[in-house]
Amino acid sequence: MACFGIVLLLLPMAGAHGMDSSAQAEGIPMIEPIDIQKLRITVIYDNFGGNEKLRADWGFSCFIQGLERTILFDTGLDGAIFAQNMEGLKISPKQVDLLVLSHEHGDHIGGLPAFFQMRTNLSVWVPSSFSAPVKAYIRKAGALLEEVADDPRPLCRQAVTLGKMSGGAFWPDEQVLYIATTEGGVVITGCAHPGIVAIVERARALMGPKILLVMGGFHLSPYGEGQIRRIVDDFKRLGVRYAAPCHCSGVLARKCFREAYGPRYIDIGVGTVITGADFKPASP
């Protein structure tokens, strides 16, 4: 759907320096870091990876365990593939406590009807600018619709949505998931339409400068190698320790991040499970 114009987000930039991931500032939700060894993120839907059991297809979805509440982030494009991959990964819809939908594009919400056939009595968090028909559909299915405006909101003790960000003139608004861990923040994006660097900067400004991992769609397919390398440099400048681009990041961006990040590049696709074992302690 079309974007609702440009929303200027005036973020509370002051106070970002010297904050750690458990620090609080006015207006920032209460959040406490999860022990990184307890966190488990499974990619359910992606256009990279795949095998005879798990089908790769355009879109993104992941499943996050270990937090106070178990989170499903996006649902991919095709309901049958989404349901098949959930089954292949032995993930039951009953395990899901809440569903976060990053933005209103089919490759992120297309699996919603299939998911609602399996599970409806849960909260579904969407940017408040989602279209009226999709909001009505979620309510009619029996789910509790949570509309996310510009401000960050807690999803559980260890995770927040960073709030609705503008996708600019051409793309829908998008929300980003942030998980506080003992090693820094984990930032999960759907398509990163607001811009992947702007998203990382927002995460740092709101939640603190330590970013352990940024994963998901970075939306760099349309970019040339020079632009992508500048974005990789921005990641380094912003202190992002691990990068796991998938979905709409594109093959070239994955190559550039792999070269620049070396052992701190995490190659993800459908079926990938990220755990604490993927991360080395930060050097002092």
Ligand SMILES: [Zn+2]
């Ligand atoms: Zn997408």
Ligand SMILES: [Zn+2]
């Ligand atoms: Zn999109």
